[in-house]
Amino acid sequence: MTATASAVNGNVSAETAQAAAAKAAANQPVTFGKALNTALADALTADESVVIFGEDVGVLGGVFRITDGLTARFGNTRCFDTPLAESGIVGMAVGMAMNDMRPVIEMQFDAFAYPAFEQIASHVAKMRNRTRGRLPLPMVIRIPYAGGVGGVEHHCDSSEAYYAHTPGLKVFTPSTVSDAYLMLREAIDSPDPVVFFEPKKLYWSKDQVDLEELAEQYESQRAAKAEGKARIARPGTDATLVTYGPSVSVALEAAKIAAEEGRNLEVIDIRTIVPFDDETVSASVRKTGRAVVIGEAQGFVSVASEITARIQERCFHSLAAPVLRVTGFDIPFPAPTLEKHHLPSAERILDAVDQLQWEA
Template identity: 65%
Template sequence: MTTVTREQHGLRTGTMAQALNTALRDAMRADASVHVLGEDVGALGGVFRITDGLTAEFGADRCLDTPLAEAGILGTAVGMAMYGLRPVVEMQFDAFAYPALEQLFSHVAKMRNRTAGKLPLPITVRVPYGGGIGGVEHHSDASEAYYAHTPGLHVVTPATVADAYGLLRESIASDDPVVFLEPKRLYWGKSEWDPAAGVEPIGKAVLRRPGTSAVLISYGPSLPVCLEAAEAAKAEGWDLAVLDLRSLVPFDEATACEVVRSLGRAVVVHEATGFGGAGAEIAARLTEKCFHHLAAPVLRVTGFDIPYPPPMLEHHHLPGVDRILDAVARLQWEE
C-alpha cells in the first residue's frame, strides 16, 4: 500500500500572505493581460511581500514599480484597462489609498455606467487594511464603508487562507472593479488549504460555525475574533453561530436573513467605526426583513467613533471577545 502525501492531495500549509502571492502568480500565468502595479511591488515584493517574485518571473512591465502617487497609479490602471489589460493595483496601506479615491469613485466605479456598458473596467484594487498589527497612525484604518457606499464597486474581504486565494483569483477574473481588502493582521496566520479545491463565489456568505443560540455576523479581520468569542461563549451556555460575509458588495442578504430568521438573535461585528458603518446597513436590513423573527434588536459591536488610536491603545478600540460577549448578553434572553 502506498501512502499518498498531503501535498499529492493538493493540500498545503501556508499563510494568507503566501496564498495571495500564489493567487497573483497563478492569475498572471493564466492570463497575459493581468498586470500588477504599485509602490515597491517590484524588487522588494511589496512591503508585505504579497508580490514577492512576480517581477523576477514576469518582468518589470508585468509587475511595475510606479512613482509614489496613488491617484496616478489608479488613473494609469484605468487607461490600461481601457486598452484591454486587467490591472491589479496594490495600495500600500489602507490610509494611503485615500489620494486615489477620486479616481476610484468618479471613474473606476462609474465607467461601466457612464458608457452604457461599453467600457467596463476589470481592475482589482488590493488594499491591506485594518489594525491590530501595532502600526503607527495612518497604517490601520478599516476603510470598507467608504468603498461599500460607492455603487459600481465590489467590496471583498477574505478571512481565511483558502478564501484569500480563491476570492483574489475571482476578483481578478471579474469584469467589474473589485476593492479587495486584505486584513493585515491575518496575513501571517497559517492554515491548511487546497488551491484546487475552490471556494464559494464572491457574494456568497459562509457559515463558519453552526450554532443554536444566536449568530455573530462578521467579515475579514474580525472573523477570527468572533470564532474565539463563540468558543468562549460555550462556558456561558450560548451556542453561537458565526457567519462570514466574505463580501460587503454584493451583500448576501438571503443567507444572512435565513440564519437570523432561524436563530432570532444576531450581533454584527466589525472593527471599523460604527457610525455609518457596514454594520449599520446590515443591522437595518436584517431588521427590515426579519422583524417578526427577531427576539431582540440586531446589535452591533464595532470600533469606537474615533480616529484610529496609537498602537499602544488600539486593543481598547478593536472589538474583542469580551465586548462581543457583552453584546450577546444584551440579546434579551430573559424575556
C-alpha cells in the first residue's frame, strides 16, 4: 500500500467513523408514541388540509401525549381541543372532510368511541357509497386500544371487529415503531376513511429507527406503498402464527420459546385488518400446513374467527390439523389484577401449537 493510498484510506476511515457516530446519534431508540407524534407533525407539514382535533389533544398533547407539541408548533387552528363529545368530534370531522379538509381525530380510549358509533357506521363508512362515489371522506379516527396496561374498566376494549365488520372503513393496527410512523402517514394520505388502532401497551416500546430516514423512505415510495400488505414478522417452516397489533410481540415470544424446543414457527403480522391480505396468510399456511390465529379480543365472532375461516376455505388441502384460535375469553375486559388471565400469553399460544396434531 502506498503512502497516498494509506492517507486516503485513513481519511475514509475517519469519515466512516464520523458518519457512524452521527448515525448512532440519529439511531437513539425511538418510542412507538414518538413515531406516531412525528408522523402527525410530518403530515401537518406536508398537507395544509390536515387538521387534528379531539379531547385534550391541544395544550396537554393528549392523555398519551401522541399530539405533544403540535398545537405549539402548528397553531390552534391545526391542532385543537373540542368539547367532550365523541359523536360531535366524528360528526364534525365528516363535515370537514366533505369540505376538503383531512381530519385526523382522536378518540381518547377504545370504549369511549362508542358514542360515535352511529356517525362512524352510518356516515364515515357509507358517504362514498351513498353518493355513488361523488363524496369520498378521507379521514383518520385514531383509537388507543386493548389491554396489558392495567387500565380500569372501559379503557381496555379490543373493539376492532365492530369497525372491520363495517364496509367502507379501512382498519389499520401497527405493531412496530417503524410501522407506527409509516402506517399513520399512509392512513392520513388514504382516500378512504381509516380507523387507526394503536395498541396502548406499545406506546412506550422502543426500537432503533431513524425517523428522518423513514420519512424519506415514505416520501420516495409513496407511489408503491405497502397498504394492505401483511408482514412476515418471523420466518419459519413448521406452523404459522397469524396475529396483529398488541399480540404480535406475544406471538414472537412464543416463537422464540418454540425454537428452543425445536419448532420453527412463522409469525405473520396482519397490519391492516381491512383490506385483508389473504395472499400472504394463505401462502404461509400452505407452506407450513398448520396455523394458530391469535387476537386479544374476545374470540366469539372476532377478527380471529374471520381469519380462521378464511384459512380453512383457502388452505384446507394443505392443512395437517384444524386451525386453532387463541383469544381473550368471552367476558367483559377484567379488572387490572385479573387481566393477565384473560390476555393470550406465550404459554397459551404454545399449548395451542402443541395441539396441532404433530406426528409422534
